[in-house]
Amino acid sequence: MSTVDTTTSPSGPSRSNLGARTGIATVCLSGTLEDKLAAAAAAGFDGVEIFENDLIASPWPPRQVRQRCTDLGLSVDLYQPFREFDAVSPDVFTANLRRAEHKFDVMEQLGSDTLLVCSSVSQDAAHDDDLIAEQLHTLACRAAERGIRIAYEALAWGRHVNTYDHSWEIVRRADHPALGLCLDSFHVLSRASDPAGIGDIPGDKLFFLQLADAPRLDMDVLQWSRHHRLFPGQGAFDLSAFVGRAFAAGYTGPLSLEVFNDVFRQSDPGRAAVDAMRSLLFLQEQVEVGHPAVPQDRARVTELPPAPDLTGHAFTELAVDDASGKQVANALAGLGFTHTGQHRSKPVQLWQQGSARVLLNTTEPSASNESGAAVSALAVDSADPTRSARRAEALLAPVLPRTRGADEASLAAVAAPDGTSVFFCRTDDDAGWPADFLSTGRSPEAGVGLTRTDHVALTQPFDHFDEATLFYRSVLGLHPENPTEFAAPFGLVRSRAVTDPAREVRIALSVALLRRGEEWAPGVSAPQHIAFATDDIIAGARAMRARGAPLLEISGNYYDDLDARLTLDPELLAAMRECSVLYDHDEHGEFLHCYTEVLGSRIFFEVVQRIGGYTGYGTTNAPVRMAAHRRLRVARSTGAPLNER
Numbered sequence: 001m002s003t004v005d006t007t008t009s010p011s012g013p014s015r016s017n018l019g020a021r022t023g024i025a026t027v028c029l030s031g032t033l034e035d036k037l038a039a040a041a042a043a044g045f046d047g048v049e050i051f052e053n054d055l056i057a058s059p060w061p062p063r064q065v066r067q068r069c070t071d072l073g074l075s076v077d078l079y080q081p082f083r084e085f086d087a088v089s090p091d092v093f094t095a096n097l098r099r100a101e102h103k104f105d106v107m108e109q110l111g112s113d114t115l116l117v118c119s120s121v122s123q124d125a126a127h128d129d130d131l132i133a134e135q136l137h138t139l140a141c142r143a144a145e146r147g148i149r150i151a152y153e154a155l156a157w158g159r160h161v162n163t164y165d166h167s168w169e170i171v172r173r174a175d176h177p178a179l180g181l182c183l184d185s186f187h188v189l190s191r192a193s194d195p196a197g198i199g200d201i202p203g204d205k206l207f208f209l210q211l212a213d214a215p216r217l218d219m220d221v222l223q224w225s226r227h228h229r230l231f232p233g234q235g236a237f238d239l240s241a242f243v244g245r246a247f248a249a250g251y252t253g254p255l256s257l258e259v260f261n262d263v264f265r266q267s268d269p270g271r272a273a274v275d276a277m278r279s280l281l282f283l284q285e286q287v288e289v290g291h292p293a294v295p296q297d298r299a300r301v302t303e304l305p306p307a308p309d310l311t312g313h314a315f316t317e318l319a320v321d322d323a324s325g326k327q328v329a330n331a332l333a334g335l336g337f338t339h340t341g342q343h344r345s346k347p348v349q350l351w352q353q354g355s356a357r358v359l360l361n362t363t364e365p366s367a368s369n370e371s372g373a374a375v376s377a378l379a380v381d382s383a384d385p386t387r388s389a390r391r392a393e394a395l396l397a398p399v400l401p402r403t404r405g406a407d408e409a410s411l412a413a414v415a416a417p418d419g420t421s422v423f424f425c426r427t428d429d430d431a432g433w434p435a436d437f438l439s440t441g442r443s444p445e446a447g448v449g450l451t452r453t454d455h456v457a458l459t460q461p462f463d464h465f466d467e468a469t470l471f472y473r474s475v476l477g478l479h480p481e482n483p484t485e486f487a488a489p490f491g492l493v494r495s496r497a498v499t500d501p502a503r504e505v506r507i508a509l510s511v512a513l514l515r516r517g518e519e520w521a522p523g524v525s526a527p528q529h530i531a532f533a534t535d536d537i538i539a540g541a542r543a544m545r546a547r548g549a550p551l552l553e554i555s556g557n558y559y560d561d562l563d564a565r566l567t568l569d570p571e572l573l574a575a576m577r578e579c580s581v582l583y584d585h586d587e588h589g590e591f592l593h594c595y596t597e598v599l600g601s602r603i604f605f606e607v608v609q610r611i612g613g614y615t616g617y618g619t620t621n622a623p624v625r626m627a628a629h630r631r632l633r634v635a636r637s638t639g640a641p642l643n644e645r
């Protein structure tokens with residue numbers, strides 16, 4: 001696996017006059033104000049929302065911040081937040097106006113003309129729409145004298161005003177040209193408000209749009225907002241409908257991200273800003289495609305080549321060393337694969353069975369510092385590999401340099417967030433990548449009946465799980481499924497698959513829910529596997545065992561529990577127990593699967609049989625598999641015999 005600098009892209013995002021301006025709140029990014037501004041500019045944002053705390057902590061006077069923004073090509077689109085302004089007694093109101101005048105001074109120096117005022121959350125806030133409207137009206141009069149506008153935002157946990165329709169009612173009553181709304185998608189969508197009502201608000205009253213996605217969580221909305229917001233496309237909210245409504249209503253301001261997220265707050269700001277920009281590019285494409293009524297020039301900043309159809313996994317490449325290479329090759333032979341090709345110019349073997357293909361590459365250093373094997377690349381068959389690559393580049397995916405011989409196929413590749421290379425290819429093209437392999441003289445046999453690659457499962461680095469979801473979703477056009485969580489022997493794991501609509505390409509992403517240390521159980525981190533499909537797993541498992549495949553033995557308790565929970569055909573249950581085949585089912589069908597032992601430090605293979613349209617990945621059985629892998633590892637390292645099954 002190559003280590004790639006994912007913060008830069010050779011072509012960079014193009015700033016154009018087309019479409020909405022893009023913005024990002026400084027609160028989205030980690031570091032000091034200086035770091036945040038540099039990162040936002042490098043990722044191609046047009047503007048920023050300056051979060052007050054970032055300014056207060058900065059040694060730069062506001063004028064210097066403005067100069068820095070100008071030098072970086074950034075506008076200061078919003079100053080925020082101004083809290084607890086309204087619904088107060090007359091003496092507090094006087095003090096609040098004084099406080100506001102001070103902030104207007106700051107904004108003047110910052111060159112920012114819009115102040116965000118949040119609805120009050122104080123226990124003392126008066127439940128009085130007329131009072132709030134009157135106080136906001138007064139504030140708007142003062143602001144207008146300074147050439148400033150007030151954008152009123154209903155926080156989802158506001159004491160009295162906590163829905164966007166209520167905030168609109170207040171702004172309507174206050175009736176001042178310098179007073180309008182800030183609509184924050186989190187506050188609107190977390191409360192399950194119907195965004196259709198946005199269409200009833202005059203466009204010139206929509207002063208500012210803040211965008212954030214979030215996972216569906218059943219929890220206190222303030223905690224949800226402060227810790228779990230995501231960039232658009234990473235969560236469960238329909239941001240394109242939200243933005244589409246605002247555009248249709250006549251909103252002409254920027255699309256600005258405001259994402260409070262525990263992980264992003266600790267991430268490299270340059271990289272997080274690229275992730276953020278990718279989310280906006282993809283969102284604008286979705287708005288353009290999903291809401292054709294929206295004036296075209298509002299919907300896009302960049303022309304994105306549409307994602308071509310994907311027709312399957314072309315191959316998966318494993319980086320191996322001498323020891324793990326032999327182990328993996330033996331396992332592949334046991335699984336019925338044939339070593340059919342040898343690369344013309346590199347020490348890379350092609351192993352094949354049906355349309356399942358694995359490359360063993362001994363050139364690349366292993367990704368982990370333990371000796372072992374790791375997935376270095378996954379290759380997908382694309383209807384138009386060139387267009388796939390252009391799209392990836394437009395979405396700021398780091399393009400990988402390729403070294404290739406004179407008459408070898410050119411494979412476009414980009415780096416996924418975990419460093420895995422993603423290749424776009426056409427296996428059926430005469431001049432395609434298979435032509436780079438010289439035949440070993442062995443043609444693929446029927447093997448044990450494995451037909452294709454079903455999925456590739458990659459444990460993601462803790463900090464890049466949500467980034468990875470958006471990467472595969474936007475760059476490859478895959479659809480994220482709902483995340484699931486399970487309790488594994490070494491901690492909770494979240495998993496989320498991304499697939500194309502035809503389910504030809506499936507990538508199962510997983511992550512430990514807490515950064516996983518390995519203090520007491522070394523070598524349990526970041527497993528990866530490739531799953532191959534079969535139409536008859538019991539016959540396949542027997543054949544694999546006969547060939548000496550290192551199949552993983554599953555505990556008898558597992559089958560006793562299956563027997564207790566389900567009324568499976570006793571013969572099938574006995575065969576599953578004999579062959580260590582696991583079982584799952586969903587509303588569409590059934591799933592039978594078995595695993596190999598871990599080869600090297602983190603790789604293993606899975607064989608799966610999908611019956612009747614089962615769509616999952618047998619995630620419910622993952623803890624059983626992990627415990628079995630652990631048991632083997634201990635037995636191997638101590639030389640202790642394995643207990644009876």
Ligand SMILES: O=C(O)c1ccc(O)c(O)c1
Pocket residue numbers: 080081116118153155184210225226258
């Ligand atoms: O969590 C908050 O306090 C907060 C502040 C400003 C915002 O725009 C917002 O949406 C939330």
Ligand SMILES: [Mg+2]
Pocket residue numbers: 153184210258
């Ligand atoms: Mg907000």
